[in-house]
Amino acid sequence: MGDIHRTQYFNTSQEGRPEAGEILSQVYAALREKGYNPISQIVGYIMSGDPTYITSYGNARSLITKLERDEILEELVQAYIDSRLTP
Numbered sequence: 435m436g437d438i439h440r441t442q443y444f445n446t447s448q449e450g451r452p453e454a455g456e457i458l459s460q461v462y463a464a465l466r467e468k469g470y471n472p473i474s475q476i477v478g479y480i481m482s483g484d485p486t487y488i489t490s491y492g493n494a495r496s497l498i499t500k501l502e503r504d505e506i507l508e509e510l511v512q513a514y515i516d517s518r519l520t521p
Contacts, residue, residue: 454501454505454506454508454509455509455513457497457498457500457501458476458498458506458509458510460492460494460497461476461488461494461497461498462476463492464488464489464491464492464493464494465488465489465494467491467492468489468491470489475487475488475489476488476506479498479503480503480506480507483503485498485499
């Protein structure tokens with residue numbers, strides 16, 4: 435058993451994990467292909483946390499639940515800011 439008085443280190447590497455932007459793009463495409471309004475559905479998911487806002491088509495629901503909702507918001511805000519600040 436380890437010494438509880440020693441500092442514990444955890445590997446939080448995101449290696450091999452898809453980027454939030456990549457997942458959002460795939461989810462957006464799946465929602466669009468199924469005829470949904472992707473923006474409305476993604477906002478509904480972010481606000482409620484209810485994964486049924488996202489279609490299971492194309493594995494979209496499984497993909498989006500790999501991300502925390504705050505990660506999704508960070509990605510969206512960063513993309514918005516980048517698009518506004520880039521000349």
